Amino acid sequence: MANFPPAFLDEVLSRADLVEVISRHVELKKSGSNMMGLCPFHHEKSPSFSVSPDKQLYYCFGCGKGGGTFQFLMEHDGYSFPEAVEYLAEKVGMEVPKDTQTQPGDEARQKKAYDMLARASEAMSRALASPGGSKAAEYLQQRELPAAIIRDYGIGYTPDGYGFMNKVFGDDARTNAQLEAVGLLFKGERGYGDRFRNRLMFTIRDRRGRVVGFGGRVIGVGEPKYLNSPETKWFHKSELLYGFSEHRDSIRKARQLVVVEGYMDVLALAAHDLKIGLAPLGTAIGERQIREIFRLCDSPVFSFDGDRAGRQAAWRALERMMPLLKAELTPRFLYLPEGEDPDSLLKLEGADAFRKRLSDEGKPVLETWLLGLKNLAGQGADGRARMAKKADAMLATMTDTYLRQAWQQEVERATGISLQQQRRQPTPTAEAPRPVLELNTVEERFISALMQKPERFKNLPEIAHNFFTGNEGIVSLYLRAFSIIADAKDYNTDIARQLTQEFPDSQTLISRWVNQATVQDIEYESLLLDMESNDIRLRLKRGPNLNESVRLQQRLKELQGQQRKLTEQLNDTGA
Known part of the structure; x- marks a missing residue:
C-alpha cells in the first residue's frame, strides 16, 4: 500500500474539481449553493445526490453514500486508494513522490500487465481484419454486427496454431512468463503455447474500462465452444460482467x-x-x-x-x-x-x-419464484409439502424481514401450509457496542450550519463545547473542530476537508452535513438558542444544587424570551 505524504494529498485535492470528476457520470444542476443530480450509486427517479463545490464533498440523501474525490473514484470507478491518488495527480499535472511505494516495482508490473492485455486486444483486432481472419469476419457479417460495434467493443481473432502471442510480444523467457501470468499463454510439457487459437475473441474490461481478459468462441469445430481467460490477478470471472x-x-x-x-x-x-x-x-x-x-x-x-x-x-x-x-x-x-x-x-x-x-x-420475481416452486414440487399433497419445505429453506436466506414475511404469506396461501419459519441465526460476535451517532433534527441542522460556515465557531458561547458530550460518535470530531479553528489563520479554513482527513471513518457523516440545505443566519440563531436550551434541560435533570438550579432556570427563561422575539422577527419578515 502506498504511503502518500499528507501535504501531497492536500495539494492534489486542492487542484482537483470534484464536480468535474462526478460530471463524467452524472448530470448535475445548480440547486442553491450545491449541485444536484441522480445518484450514480443507486437507481432513483428524483435527484437526491448532492455535491458541494465549495467543500468538495458529495452525499446522497437516498442511499447514504458520501465522501470526497478519492472516495468517489474508489466507490464508483473501482480504483484502489493508491490508484485514485495517482489518477487524480496525473489529471491535475502533479508527479507522484517516488518514495511512496512500499514494494518497488509493483506499480511497474501492474502497468506492464495492463499494457500487455491492451496490446493483445489490439493485435486480435488486426488479426480479424487480416486475410487469416476471414472466417471469423464472415461469422460477424452473418450476425449483422456493424463495424463500429466490432471496433468499440474490441472484437478480434486469434489464428489457429501456436506462436501468435510471441509474434506480437517476443519469445524470451521473461516475456513468456508475463504472458502466462495475464492468461494469454499456458505452459505445457513442450513449453509455452497460445491459450486462444482459431477463436473469435471478445475483449473483457473491468469497471475502469481496462482490458483484463478475453472470451473466445471457436470458429468451426472444436471444444470447448467458449473459452475464457483463466483466473489471474487481473481477471476474476465471478466479479465481472460483460458490457x-x-x-x-x-x-x-x-x-x-x-x-x-x-x-x-x-x-x-x-x-x-x-x-x-x-x-x-x-x-x-x-x-x-x-x-x-x-x-x-x-x-x-x-x-x-x-x-x-x-x-x-x-x-x-x-x-x-x-x-x-x-x-x-x-x-x-x-x-x-x-x-x-x-x-x-x-x-x-x-x-x-x-x-x-x-x-x-417480464414476470415479477415473486411470481417467478412461486411458479418455479410449483414446477419443482409436482402435484398433489406431497407436491405441496415439498413446495412448502423448499420455500421455507429459501426464505431463510432472505435478509429483508418485511419482504420475507410478505413472500411467506404468498407461499402459505399457495400451499395451504404454515411454514416453520426457520431462520438463520446471526453469528455471535465479541464486537463492542458502536458509539452513539444519532442526531435529532436540531443537532443535525446545528452542526451542518457550523460545517457550512466555519466562521460561526468564533461567536459560540463557552457552553457550546458541551453540546455533544453525550454523543460518543461525534464528540471527538466536534471538539477537534474547535481546535482547528483556534489554530487557523482565518475563519474561512476548509474545516470539512481537514476533518475528513483526520476522521476518515466519519467522511460520509461530514459529507452529509455540508450537503444539507443551506442553513441561513437567522435559522442558525434559532438553532443555537435551541441547543443551549436543550443542554440546560439535561443539566436540570441531573439534579444540580439549589443555586445552580436557580441560575439555569433563569437562563432558560432568557433563552425562551430570545426565541420568541426571533420567531416574531421571522413572522414579520415572512421568512
Missing part, C-alpha cells in the same frame, strides 16, 4: 437494464441502440455480479431462453438473488420464445418490439 464499463452510464441514464446469457446477446442489443445489456462470462450468474446489477438498476430484467436450460438458469439466478432482495428492488424475469435469443428476436421484430417485451412480458 459493464461500456454500458454503465447509458443504463443509469435509461434506467433500464437487461441481463442476457452471452457476449453476442449484449452486442446484438448494442447494435440496435440498446446499450443496456450485461452478461455473465459464460457461467451461471453469481451473487457478486447480481449485487453490481442492483447497484446499477433497481428493476433489471433477467432474460433467458424459454427452454428447459433457460428456466434452470433463471432459477439459479433467483436462488443467488434471494439474500440481496429488498422491498425496493423489483427485478423481473423474461422467458423468450422457444428457439429464440435476443439477437434473433431483434432481427425478427426490431428494437421497439424487444423493448415492449421487456416492459410487458
Whole structure:
C-alpha cells in the first residue's frame, strides 16, 4: 500500500474539481449553493445526490453514500486508494513522490500487465481484419454486427496454431512468463503455447474500462465452444460482467437494464441502440455480479431462453438473488420464445418490439419464484409439502424481514401450509457496542450550519463545547473542530476537508452535513438558542444544587424570551 505524504494529498485535492470528476457520470444542476443530480450509486427517479463545490464533498440523501474525490473514484470507478491518488495527480499535472511505494516495482508490473492485455486486444483486432481472419469476419457479417460495434467493443481473432502471442510480444523467457501470468499463454510439457487459437475473441474490461481478459468462441469445430481467460490477478470471472464499463452510464441514464446469457446477446442489443445489456462470462450468474446489477438498476430484467436450460438458469439466478432482495428492488424475469435469443428476436421484430417485451412480458420475481416452486414440487399433497419445505429453506436466506414475511404469506396461501419459519441465526460476535451517532433534527441542522460556515465557531458561547458530550460518535470530531479553528489563520479554513482527513471513518457523516440545505443566519440563531436550551434541560435533570438550579432556570427563561422575539422577527419578515 502506498504511503502518500499528507501535504501531497492536500495539494492534489486542492487542484482537483470534484464536480468535474462526478460530471463524467452524472448530470448535475445548480440547486442553491450545491449541485444536484441522480445518484450514480443507486437507481432513483428524483435527484437526491448532492455535491458541494465549495467543500468538495458529495452525499446522497437516498442511499447514504458520501465522501470526497478519492472516495468517489474508489466507490464508483473501482480504483484502489493508491490508484485514485495517482489518477487524480496525473489529471491535475502533479508527479507522484517516488518514495511512496512500499514494494518497488509493483506499480511497474501492474502497468506492464495492463499494457500487455491492451496490446493483445489490439493485435486480435488486426488479426480479424487480416486475410487469416476471414472466417471469423464472415461469422460477424452473418450476425449483422456493424463495424463500429466490432471496433468499440474490441472484437478480434486469434489464428489457429501456436506462436501468435510471441509474434506480437517476443519469445524470451521473461516475456513468456508475463504472458502466462495475464492468461494469454499456458505452459505445457513442450513449453509455452497460445491459450486462444482459431477463436473469435471478445475483449473483457473491468469497471475502469481496462482490458483484463478475453472470451473466445471457436470458429468451426472444436471444444470447448467458449473459452475464457483463466483466473489471474487481473481477471476474476465471478466479479465481472460483460458490457459493464461500456454500458454503465447509458443504463443509469435509461434506467433500464437487461441481463442476457452471452457476449453476442449484449452486442446484438448494442447494435440496435440498446446499450443496456450485461452478461455473465459464460457461467451461471453469481451473487457478486447480481449485487453490481442492483447497484446499477433497481428493476433489471433477467432474460433467458424459454427452454428447459433457460428456466434452470433463471432459477439459479433467483436462488443467488434471494439474500440481496429488498422491498425496493423489483427485478423481473423474461422467458423468450422457444428457439429464440435476443439477437434473433431483434432481427425478427426490431428494437421497439424487444423493448415492449421487456416492459410487458417480464414476470415479477415473486411470481417467478412461486411458479418455479410449483414446477419443482409436482402435484398433489406431497407436491405441496415439498413446495412448502423448499420455500421455507429459501426464505431463510432472505435478509429483508418485511419482504420475507410478505413472500411467506404468498407461499402459505399457495400451499395451504404454515411454514416453520426457520431462520438463520446471526453469528455471535465479541464486537463492542458502536458509539452513539444519532442526531435529532436540531443537532443535525446545528452542526451542518457550523460545517457550512466555519466562521460561526468564533461567536459560540463557552457552553457550546458541551453540546455533544453525550454523543460518543461525534464528540471527538466536534471538539477537534474547535481546535482547528483556534489554530487557523482565518475563519474561512476548509474545516470539512481537514476533518475528513483526520476522521476518515466519519467522511460520509461530514459529507452529509455540508450537503444539507443551506442553513441561513437567522435559522442558525434559532438553532443555537435551541441547543443551549436543550443542554440546560439535561443539566436540570441531573439534579444540580439549589443555586445552580436557580441560575439555569433563569437562563432558560432568557433563552425562551430570545426565541420568541426571533420567531416574531421571522413572522414579520415572512421568512
